[in-house]
Amino acid sequence: MQSLRTGYLTGAALGVLWSFTMAVTVAVAMSFATGDGFRPGIIGFILAGLICGAGSVLVGRWGAVALGVALYALLTFVGLPPVRAEAELLHVVLTALFGGAALGLGMAAITGGLPSSALTRHEFEAAVIRFLTGFGYVFFTAIVVIPFYVMVMTSLKSQQALLQNPLDFSLDLSRGWGLFDSYRELLTKYNFGRYLMTSFFISVLTVLITLAFSIPGAYAVARLRFRGRTMMSRSVLLIYMVPMIVLALPIYIGFSMAGLRNTLFGIVMIYPVTTIPVALYMLQGYFRGLPAEVEEAGLMDGLSRLAVIWKITLPLSLPALASVSLYVFMIAWNEFLLAFMLLDDPSKFTLTRGIASLNSSEIPRQHLMAGAVIATVPIMALFLGLERFMTRGLTAGSVKG
Amino acid sequence: MSSAPTSAPQPPRGRGPLARREARLAWQLLAPTLAAVSLVVILPLLAIFWISFKPVTLADLRPPAPVVRESLRGSGDKMRIEYSLRNSSQDQTVSGVVLTDTLPDSLSFNGQPEAPCVADGPAITCDFGDIEGGFRTRVAIPVTGQGDEDALEAAAEGSEPTITGTAPNILTNLNFSLKNFARVFDGSEFWRVLGVTLFYTFFGTAGALVVGLFAALLLDRSFKGQGILRGLYLFPYVAPVIAVAFTWVTLFDPFSGSANALLIRMGVSEGAINFFGERPLALIMVTLFEVWRYFPLSFLFILARMQSIDTDMYEAADMDGASPFQKFRYLSLPQLLGILSVLFLLRFIWTFNKFDDIFLLTGGNAGTRVLTVSVYEQAFDLANIGAGAAVAVVIFLCLTIFSIFFFHVMSREEGL
CATH class of the missing domain: 1.10.3720.10 (MetI-like)
Incomplete structure (x- = not known):
């Protein structure tokens, strides 16, 4: 084992693994970009990996890149391509260029600074970790980006194009604004503009009602002493564990009997209650962290408790309120089960319920995907704009999905 | 404090008025949340236990009830108000079915209403007793009226008849089964x-x-x-x-x-x-x-x-x-x-x-x-x-x- 840990051998072994990763990545990326067939060639990528991996120990970064590109070009020329392409010449050249550069760059980063002779355990493990890191970035980016890429691109395609070649996501730019036909149809024929408004109003109302209920509750649990305080903060978490489907059934029955089914009033009544426990839990954690002295000073100066909450605690906890609001907004915006069970009238659908109604064999796939994009874009925009609050909000008290 | 303490001073025991006030405020602040949560979490949970012991189907959510439709038919001497009544359920009996309605001012009785209806001033009361599943009937009340027929019809049908009757509701009775x-x-x-x-x-x-x-x-x-x-x-x-x-x-x-x-x-x-x-x-x-x-x-x-x-x-x-x-x-x-x-x-x-x-x-x-x-x-x-x-x-x-x-x-x- 010890004798095997030389720079060359480690480089070659990691090179084969990295070469495989890159060959698959380039093949998938090129397939999705052009719609042609690309597949990793086994002998090709093993050879490329072995040579480039071992060689990268000797040459610097740009040397490794040059080596990778040269290997790809050579192997493709002799008929053992690392990525086999059934495509036009330009795409073959691009594949060799991208593949070789990615292989070389990656290997240079992985084996950079390794001596060619025997390695210490540190050097060996560090190289393995660098490989795993590179692999991880590629892997995670791929699994996150591919579904969203497919979602957006499918929504821009026409039905025949989709059936003809499901891999071809290249855009037919000559269609101009016609690319957005699915969206136009959803907004005009399927009432999606209205669903957007409904979802937005319901989510905002849910946030407001949730805050109105949970702020006083959270303050009481966090600051005031009373019997049953620990029990209270625990049962909040417990309620949070009750599955929605268990509650949805009696709610459905109750709403059917009370005539609240198919009304947005019923939805606005029920959504906040599902979010109050988590909001209360998150807020009480934050309130506990605030210095009590400031509030006591306020009390000494003659403010009542409620005035203290309003004038001191709330202004101090604005960031937490933002986090909680965002999180609650996200829950309400994404909520599906209750909307699906309680709303049957197309004029009262929320966005998620509207998308569910698009899932039928009569409605083309790209409409469904366009609906998905319409529902995803606002929440993503909000999320990216306020990512810092969101991350904090998510970690503050919720592990729920 | 006017009188000097006789023994060494003791720290206060138990809950003083301040602590009690604080606790009261805490419960007041928590009350809305507790109410909402118990309404939407605890109550449904109890309901689900209750329902799980009952053979309820989706159709039972609408309990059997008498359904009535009112219409003004004929003209001149033949003019009559007709009530067509049916049981919404095909197999369950609804008991104590009573229909009540009031004639609009523009209409008056023209002879005796059909049984089981009786007239009392402008009011009509019909006692149907128990009606079986799938029951339907039609009763006519002869009336006369002055003026435009369309207006009369609108007036007659504008006063909704009220109908009462009790049916066994499977959700609320006390029969349980496993x-x-x-x-x-x-x-x-x-x-x-x-x-x-x-x-x-x-x-x-x-x-x-x-x-x-x-x-x-x-x-x-x-x-x-x-x-x-x-x-x-x-x-x-x-x-x-x-x-x-x-x-x-x-x-x-x-x-x-x-x-x-x-x-x-x-x-x-x-x-x-x-x-x-x-x-x-x-x-x-x-x-x-x-x-x-x-x-x-x-x-x-x-x-x-x-x-x-x-x-x-x-x-x-x-x-x-x-x-x-x-x-x-x-x-x-x-x-x-x-x-x-x-x-x-x-x-x-x-x-x-x-x-x-x-x-x-x-x-x-x-x-x-x-x-x-x-x-x-x-x-x-x-x-x-x-x-x-x-x-x-x-x-x-x-x-x-x-x-x-x-x-x-x-x-x-x-x-x-």
């Missing part, structure tokens, strides 16, 4: 569903945790673009479940899905694979979806914990010559064990409760029916609300066991 539970536990179906649920829950949770740990290790360093990558890796969790679930279905569609096209082009598979339609592949796919959708959460929590680990320890380990893997194995992992176990238990419970994902991906077909989907299927597809409630009770009991275990563990770990 039929629902017998049905749920009958045969091997239940145990298969439970097995699928446990597989999905365990591997979905563990997978999300392991993948999340890997992602956290990747991002636990500062480099340019770290924030962007962190945001990007959260996408699967933040996007609406319905959008991403349908995207997966589209992506893995056997006929027009890109994944199949890709696999065939790459020579990995011969023909199209029906990812969400074959056993046991469908179960593996929904579990993978669960891992994909929820790894961001585990990764956020693990990353938060990692960044709070003291760096001194790692420096000490470096001095002692620990290798990178040793540092992870002997330093990071023990530090993370607490958050990992809490996360595992919480996620386990919530994955167990998950409904939307599987419902949207496969609808519970192809061997992916979990308990929660089973509730929906029994209650709505098979229209047997009682059986659905019985499954819901089983879920709730499982959950209680998990929660007890969870709080037991959590009181040991410094918690979330």
